[in-house]
Amino acid sequence: MTNSLIALLPPSETKRDGGSTVSASLFGPVQDEAREEALTELRALAGDAEAHQRALKLSDKLAETERARNLALCDAPRMPALERYTGVLYDALDVASLPDAARTWALERYVIQSALWGLVRGSDAIPAYRCSASTGLGKRSMKQRWARACAAVLAEHKGVVLDLRSKSYAALGPLPDRDDALVLEFVTRMPTGELKQLNHFNKQGKGEFLRTLALADSEVHEQLDAVGDMEGLCSVLRALGIEIDPISEREAMVAVGDPRQQRLGQSTTTG
Template sequence: MKILLAPSETKRSGGSVSFNLSTLLFESLLPHRTKLLHTYINILQKGDMQVLSKMFGLKKESDILKYKEDIIHELTMKAIERYTGVAFDYLGYEKLDANTQHYIDSHVILFSNLFGPIRASDLIPEYKLKQGEAVGDIKTEKFYNEHSAALMEAYLADDEILDLRAGFYDKFYKPQKNYTTLKFIKDGKVISHWAKAYRGIVLREIAKAGVETLEEFMKLPIEGLSIQEIQTKKNKTEIIYEIG
């Protein structure tokens, strides 16, 4: 089983290993990633605050200037540690034992707005790119869909898929084979912000239990959640959780 996870706008600073673009998932994507990264770096170096503000989704000049760096020469950390949004806070990767961390490293694929599909264990530098914003004339979601969707299909051919991403990331890759997603409701209403937290919680519990199949996942008790309904339409199965 492989688990698809969205990235986060917020990221942890620092790192310990030099960046090597060729080590990321799918070596055949290297020329495409290189093209995109060169475009990104050229924009940083031109230093047009209006362009950077839009690309970063930031307004304060002091915040924008923080990211005016050549990220090729920045230090890296695991992608799963780099991201610090709500889902990642509730996952709490750094607090998990080595076996649980290894499960996440080997089962989770993240969809970076800049680097495309990457393993949780792939080493990436700190960067800033607002979801849905183009890098120059490159719409990254369309770019990676064109160059990596077929690679993802082949990579996941023998795996069941649990998709914990927000809907936007279907634009990067939408499974053509059967896959499973989650929806969280409370008092009859679909929740959005807290859905991020519960995705982190669900991933944490899956990893701690070492779940390898969707059947095992369906039987996994998760505190505060109960399965209310399971809906299947075409190749998508949606598990609807009631938050108790």
């Protein structure tokens, strides 16, 4: 089997409505039992308006909209997961504006860690829903529900795995213990040269990074598929102009622009 890169993304609480009635099987069928269990329990939870709002920590403004989504999960229209999610990361990636070849590559190579569906490819068709890593469904935690099945999917994958997930979602699918399963942390370089954590703002940096990878040419994509360790990844990314600094054999920091500083610069020059 030919090796291929996949990048693991966190989901977003916000999702686009709409889609079609076309449904298909999802990535990693070993997860199907957990998916069915989570789906059944979420729909049952949605049957009780107060319990649903409390469990999902929803405001009064959002409670009924999100409950309606969860009640209609089995019959709701679907669209590719990478197009379903909105928010800072997905807006920065902006998959809809990618050229056809780049969009196809992203849909196949970007895998989202969902609390309801497990690991899904960007091309997998899913409905709009509301459920997070902290949502209580039934008697099991999300980690207990997903960790074994998701870990099995990742262990079976042939090729580099880039982990861009937040910690709460990374816990739902532990990486395999091998040289090409790599964790990327996103930081910004300060004027002093110091690297600083971006916290919430790292989502935009992740989206821009993912867009850069998708827009790379076929030769770069082949090089990414051939990556076997951190050294190989750094070589490919640096050639793309991406600043990456390893902090261990399987972890690295990717330095991106700070959106707060960019906005400050814009207001200074236009004010």
